[in-house]
Amino acid sequence: MNPRAQRRPIELYFLLYLMAVLLLLDPLPPAPSPQPPNAAVRPVVFRLLFPRDSVLRCVVLDSAGIRRVEYHDPALFVRWAPALEEPQLELDWALPPELRFQPPRLRMGEPSPQEPIAYELLPEGLRLQWLPVTQWSASTSLHAGRYTYPLRLLLRGRLPDSHTPVQEEFRLSFVVDIRRSIGGSPPSTPPPPDTTVREPQNLPPLVLWADRTLLQLVPGSSAEVRISAEGMDLSTDLAAPPQLETSNVEAQIRSLQGNLLTLGIRALRPGTGTVRVTVERRRDARRATAELRVEVRPWQPLQLPDTVYVELPYELDPKLPELSGQDLRAEFWVDTMLLYRSAGEPFTLVASSGLAGRVLRVRRFINGELWDEARSAIAPLPPPELAAQPIQVDQHTWRIRARCYSTPSGNAARLELVQGDASIKELYGERQPDGRWRWQTFELKLPAPEHAQQVILRLCNSRGGQRCSAPFRLGR
Incomplete structure (x- = not known):
């Protein structure tokens, strides 16, 4: 019987046994379990971090027909979470005709007499600013008192992950306080009918809003934070200077104007720091606090070659x-x-x-x-250099090994004859790139081996400034 025919069943059994062992060692991964039909991704909840009923105040002083804005709250901060894509604001503001304010328009940037309401995009929301612009004449009747008018803002945008549209509405109260100065003429007409909503006599809530609650700095760097006080005038209603508590940072109050407090913060060392600002209202000793978190990250030094x-x-x-x-x-x-x-x-x-x-x-x-x-x-590029001492192949043949910087523009070394009589050629088959280096081999032949002579050579770059090495000698 043919011995090869006897080995075929044995080889077949061996292959089947080997496949079984492999299946035991590397089982197939289990099929993924189907998701329950009622399972759903938890939606992202949009939150407006802002009181839906807030107040902007304006004090108008009337003295013998001369009217001017004595004080107004210049800014209000609107914050939300999470961040919105392409946030937009719409304004609905119905002002009474007797005040004759300019029709409000909303714009990006800073307010101006032509566009008195503006907003600025911030990392955590918007900063709303307004500038009261009036066009009264001496004959316009103004009646002393306090009046409250509604201000409605509509916020639109999209959530960053799901692109779900978001629409939120919040209302503000625009409070106008018209005062008569001493010596001013009494009103010539009776007060208007009580058709507006009067502000309650008790004091409003006291709240501090910061335009940023998280700062990221490096040691020694500074940042400026603006804090808005709602419910008091920081210029006149403070019972004592604002109280500052800090850790790992330095902080100082740079300005107090109207209801805005500007805070300067300087980071000290890597780590986490905090700043707490507390104010107290003089009229009722009520206190409010704003807290900021500061992440101080290390500043890595620049590393440049000499x-x-x-x-x-x-x-x-x-x-x-x-x-x-x-x-x-x-x-x-x-x-x-x-x-x-x-x-x-x-x-x-x-x-x-x-x-x-x-x-x-x-x-x-x-x-x-x-x-x-x-x-x-x-x-310029450093000149090429000898990689080893020249090797004498026979009485009139030398081999010289050199290296030079290899550049994308194709720099290569040239072997030049400075003195003597010889022929030079490069052995291109022995070119070898090595990172930034290019290795080359040259062959030099002396035409008259029976006469002793001295040959002076040098290596030069073909590009990169074409610098040459110091001359070196070959002789017999």
């Missing part, structure tokens, strides 16, 4: 930290020429030969202020 060689690529990382609410940028300069402005992304530099001898500067800014700077000299 020398940047022309025609070699360098990836320069500005190492800007990620800080929310801070304007960080890096600028790459050669002398007075701006090469690139980065918001944190690396910049790849390949300096041309014409920039040799100049200085590369990398400057980093925080909120427009120069923070630090690093410099590197731009130089």
Whole structure:
């Protein structure tokens, strides 16, 4: 019997046994269990972090027919969570004709007499500002008293993940307090009918609203936070100066104007810090507190090479930290020429030969202020160098091994004859790239081996400044 025919059943059984072992060692993954029909993704709930009934105040002083706005609440902060995509505001404001305010319009930026209501996009919401602009004449009748008028704002946007549309409405109260100064003429007409809603005699709630509750800084950097006081005038109603409590940061009050408090904060060292601001209303000793959290992140130093060689690529990382609410940028300069402005992304530099001898500067800014700077000299490529001592193959043949910087533009070494009589050729088959280096082999032949002579050679770059090595000698 043919022995090969006897081995076939044995080989078949062995293969079946091997497949069974593999199935035991690596079982198939279980099929995913179907999701219950009533399972649903938990929706993101939009929350308006703002009292739906708030107050903006305006005090109008009337003295012998001369009317002026004595005081007004200039700003109000609106915050929400989570952040919205493409937030939009719509305004519905019905003002009484006797006040003759300019028709309000909503715009981005700062308020102006032409557009007295403006808003500013903030990381956690919006800052609403308004400027009362009046057009009274001396004959316009104004009656002393306090009047309250409704202000309705409609917020629209989309949730960032699901793109679900969001529409929220909140109302404010615009309170106008018309006062007669001493010596002012009495009203010539009786008071108007009581058709407006009068403000209650008790004091309104006292609330502090900060335009940012989370700050991200680096050690030594500063930020400014604006806090709005609702229910009091910080210029006249404070029982005592605002109280500050800090940890790992320095804080100081920079200004108090109307219902706005401007706070300056400076970070000290990496870690977490807090700032608490507490005010007390003089008329009823009621207190309100706003608390801020400060994350102080380390500032990594710039790492630049001492020398940047022309025609070699360098990836320069500005190492800007990620800080929310801070304007960080890096600028790459050669002398007075701006090469690139980065918001944190690396910049790849390949300096041309014409920039040799100049200085590369990398400057980093925080909120427009120069923070630090690093410099590197731009130089031509170093000259090629001998990789080993020249090798004498026979009486009139030498082999010379050299290396030079390899560049994207194709730099290569040249072996030049400075003195003597010889022929030079490169053995191209022995070129070897090695990272930034290019290895080359040259062969030199002396035409008259029976006569002793001295040959002087040098190695030069073909690009990148064409620098040459010091001459070296070959002789027999």
